[in-house]
Amino acid sequence: MTLLNSQTLWPALRAQTRHALQCGALQPIETALTHLQQDGVRFAVRQVSSLARKEAARRTDASTATGAAAGRPNPFLPYEADLCVGVLSPTHIALLNKYNVIDDHLLIVTRRFVPQTALLDLADFEALLVALRGGDALGFYNGGEEAGASQPHKHLQAVPLPLDEAGLSVPIEALFDSVSVADRGARLDGLPFAHAFARFDMMAADAAQNALKIYRAMLRASAIGTIDVDGLAHQSAPYNLLVTRRWMLMVPRAAERVDGISLNALGFAGSLFVRDAQQLATLARIGPMTALARVAKQTA
Numbered sequence: 219m220t221l222l223n224s225q226t227l228w229p230a231l232r233a234q235t236r237h238a239l240q241c242g243a244l245q246p247i248e249t250a251l252t253h254l255q256q257d258g259v260r261f262a263v264r265q266v267s268s269l270a271r272k273e274a275a276r277r278t279d280a281s282t283a284t285g286a287a288a289g290r291p292n293p294f295l296p297y298e299a300d301l302c303v304g305v306l307s308p309t310h311i312a313l314l315n316k317y318n319v320i321d322d323h324l325l326i327v328t329r330r331f332v333p334q335t336a337l338l339d340l341a342d343f344e345a346l347l348v349a350l351r352g353g354d355a356l357g358f359y360n361g362g363e364e365a366g367a368s369q370p371h372k373h374l375q376a377v378p379l380p381l382d383e384a385g386l387s388v389p390i391e392a393l394f395d396s397v398s399v400a401d402r403g404a405r406l407d408g409l410p411f412a413h414a415f416a417r418f419d420m421m422a423a424d425a426a427q428n429a430l431k432i433y434r435a436m437l438r439a440s441a442i443g444t445i446d447v448d449g450l451a452h453q454s455a456p457y458n459l460l461v462t463r464r465w466m467l468m469v470p471r472a473a474e475r476v477d478g479i480s481l482n483a484l485g486f487a488g489s490l491f492v493r494d495a496q497q498l499a500t501l502a503r504i505g506p507m508t509a510l511a512r513v514a515k516q517t518a
Contacts, residue, residue, distance in 0.1 A: 219305050222303065224348050235321075237300065238314055241299035246321075249319055249491075253331060258408055259393065259408070259506075262389055263479055263506070265497075266319060310342070311329055319491060325456050326357075333450075333467070336422050344426045350462065352463065353378060354376075359483060361453055361456050361457045361459065391466070402481075403435065409467075414439040415468075416435075420463040436466065439468075455471075458482065469510075473513045474513065476504065478495050485506075485510055
């Protein structure tokens with residue numbers, strides 16, 4: 219299997235995408251893009267007519283924490299060979315997202331089973347670094363079901379930037395002029411819910427170590443503790459993490475969905491997905507920022 223690096227990952231992903239499309243292993247979901255504006259952010263909203271099929275497939279494919287309790291398979295063990303891009307590291311492989319909504323959607327998956335609720339470690343950030351150094355991309359992590367995780371096998375994800383060709387590379391960056399520093403770290407004044415924010419340089423020599431330190435500081439700032447499960451550190455509460463070459467954002471979660479609309483880490487980047495016109499109308503009525511606030515943990 220091909221060992222990938224930051225120069226070869228994204229070209230290999232695109233070559234594997236062509237193959238997976240030809241053989242039918244990759245099943246992209248068509249979307250229609252619209253925009254909703256609230257609180258200074260121009261949210262990119264994709265209406266996904268076949269999201270219901272994706273959600274049903276994810277429920278069918280999802281394994282339990284042990285991968286066997288309900289007799290359901292883990293789609294990452296074994297993974298579909300036609301979806302495999304290559305090896306990122308001794309601990310992680312690169313896979314295509316079978317039901318991708320955004321082109322070139324990368325899954326960064328642990329080679330052995332690790333629970334999605336286990337804390338991220340240095341190996342996770344080193345694998346993510348390969349993707350982010352290879353091209354301007356957004357890495358993200360859904361820490362637990364309430365944070366939008368659809369699989370219990372540990373995996374980070376990455377998508378190329380921009381998220382919206384017609385707007386900012388990452389829509390939430392519209393609020394970056396409102397960064398303030400308090401006792402519990404930096405925050406974006408325009409976000410009406412609990413979060414932690416930090417700027418950093420993912421291209422620096424010690425980027426993976428630095429990212430891990432910032433991540434741990436963000437957990438503390440978000441009041442997310444550590445639970446020991448069979449000798450492995452797990453999160454005490456669900457959260458989303460966003461990582462680019464330039465910044466990190468963590469949002470502790472209180473719920474997975476609002477009025478039937480599921481929200482994962484990409485929502486906090488300013489990119490949301492709805493199943494149909496009815497959900498789009500619901501999101502427009504609620505307001506995308508308000509919807510995010512309703513699934514995020516509130517500030518104390």
